[in-house]
Amino acid sequence: MEGNTTINVGTYKEDYSGLTEGAKGRIMVTPIWPFYPSDGLNSSEGMTSLVLSLHNNENEIVRNTADLAKLTFSKTGNWPTRTSGSFDLGVARPSSSGSWENGLYDLIGDTVTQADLPDKVVVEFTYKGVLFVIEKEVEITPEMFKSEPTPQDITVQSLNQTYILDSYYKGLNSTFSFGGNDLLEKTVTIKAELYGDENELLATSVYKDVNSLLNSWKNQQSTGQFLMVPFVLSGDVEEKWETTWADGNPSKDNVPAKVVMTVIDDIGLTYTAEESNITSMPAGTAWEDLFPSDDASISGITVAADKLLSHLSSNQCSNGRK
Incomplete structure (x- = not known):
C-alpha cells in the first residue's frame, strides 16, 4: 500500500x-x-x-x-x-x-x-x-x-538625441524623457549605462540628487521632464552624475553602441529605455577622434560658464560627469 x-x-x-x-x-x-x-x-x-x-x-x-x-x-x-x-x-x-x-x-x-x-x-x-x-x-x-509586484505608472523614452561630442567637452551624451503618474513620488534611482558593440558594459552613471531633480520637475509640465546623461572623457562639466568606467575604459577601441536609461522605483522595479542610434556633433566626429593619436591620457579642457549654461538651456535638461 x-x-x-x-x-x-x-x-x-x-x-x-x-x-x-x-x-x-x-x-x-x-x-x-x-x-x-x-x-x-x-x-x-x-x-x-x-x-x-x-x-x-x-x-x-x-x-x-x-x-x-x-x-x-x-x-x-x-x-x-x-x-x-x-x-x-x-x-x-x-x-x-x-x-x-x-x-x-x-x-x-x-x-x-x-x-x-x-x-x-x-x-x-x-x-x-x-x-x-x-x-x-x-x-x-x-x-x-511572494506575489509579483505590480508595475507603477512610470515611463522612460529616448528622444533620439545621442551624440559623440567634441565641443564643450569630449565624450558622449544622450537625452531621455520621463513621465507617468508615479514618476515624481515613487522614483528612487535614475541611472544610465553605456554599452559597446558586443553588449559589454563600458560605464555606469548614477544621478546624484534624485530628490532635487524630482522637485524641480514638479513645477514643470510633464512634457518638460528631460534628462541628459554625459559620459565625459575630458572637460569640466557640472557634476550631477556619478560615473564609473569599467576596467580598461574609456578606450578608443571600445566604441559605444547604445545607452540604456533606467528608473528604479521604491519597490525595486525597473523601467528602461535604450538608444542605439548614435550620431556626432560636429558631424563626422568619430569616437576614436576624441583620443590623442598616441593614445595617451586625455588632457582636460575648460568650458566657459556662459557657453555651458547656454548649451544646457538649449537642450532643456540637466547634465554632469564623474
Missing part, C-alpha cells in the same frame, strides 16, 4: 484570492490513492482515519485531521482517486463543510521564513484496520509565496 500511495504538494502565493484572511500563502497536500476511498468508507472494510501533517527538522508544524463522517469521495472522477487538504500559512483555515479539523499554522514572525516551512509532508491513514504512514521530502522556500 505504501508503495502505491503517492503525494502531490503545491503552493499558492500570498495574493491568491482564495486564501483565508491574514494568510501568507497556502500549501496544498494531495494524497493519490490506489483504491476508491468511498468503498467501505468509515468502516472496517475501508478507510477509518486520515491525517495530513507538515514537518520541519523532524518537528511537526501543523496537522489537519479529516472527519470521515462528513468528507465525501468521488468514484466518478479521475483515477487514481485523490484527496486534497490545505494549510494556510499563519492561520487556521476554516473548513466550509466541516469535513476537516485544521490546525493553526503558526509563524515565527510577521513574514514567512525558511524555518516556518516544511521539509517533509506526512500522510497517515487507516485502511481496513491497518495504519499506513506515507512520507515525502519537499523543498519549499519563502520565495514561492
Whole structure:
C-alpha cells in the first residue's frame, strides 16, 4: 500500500484570492490513492482515519485531521482517486463543510521564513484496520509565496538625441524623457549605462540628487521632464552624475553602441529605455577622434560658464560627469 500511495504538494502565493484572511500563502497536500476511498468508507472494510501533517527538522508544524463522517469521495472522477487538504500559512483555515479539523499554522514572525516551512509532508491513514504512514521530502522556500509586484505608472523614452561630442567637452551624451503618474513620488534611482558593440558594459552613471531633480520637475509640465546623461572623457562639466568606467575604459577601441536609461522605483522595479542610434556633433566626429593619436591620457579642457549654461538651456535638461 505504501508503495502505491503517492503525494502531490503545491503552493499558492500570498495574493491568491482564495486564501483565508491574514494568510501568507497556502500549501496544498494531495494524497493519490490506489483504491476508491468511498468503498467501505468509515468502516472496517475501508478507510477509518486520515491525517495530513507538515514537518520541519523532524518537528511537526501543523496537522489537519479529516472527519470521515462528513468528507465525501468521488468514484466518478479521475483515477487514481485523490484527496486534497490545505494549510494556510499563519492561520487556521476554516473548513466550509466541516469535513476537516485544521490546525493553526503558526509563524515565527510577521513574514514567512525558511524555518516556518516544511521539509517533509506526512500522510497517515487507516485502511481496513491497518495504519499506513506515507512520507515525502519537499523543498519549499519563502520565495514561492511572494506575489509579483505590480508595475507603477512610470515611463522612460529616448528622444533620439545621442551624440559623440567634441565641443564643450569630449565624450558622449544622450537625452531621455520621463513621465507617468508615479514618476515624481515613487522614483528612487535614475541611472544610465553605456554599452559597446558586443553588449559589454563600458560605464555606469548614477544621478546624484534624485530628490532635487524630482522637485524641480514638479513645477514643470510633464512634457518638460528631460534628462541628459554625459559620459565625459575630458572637460569640466557640472557634476550631477556619478560615473564609473569599467576596467580598461574609456578606450578608443571600445566604441559605444547604445545607452540604456533606467528608473528604479521604491519597490525595486525597473523601467528602461535604450538608444542605439548614435550620431556626432560636429558631424563626422568619430569616437576614436576624441583620443590623442598616441593614445595617451586625455588632457582636460575648460568650458566657459556662459557657453555651458547656454548649451544646457538649449537642450532643456540637466547634465554632469564623474
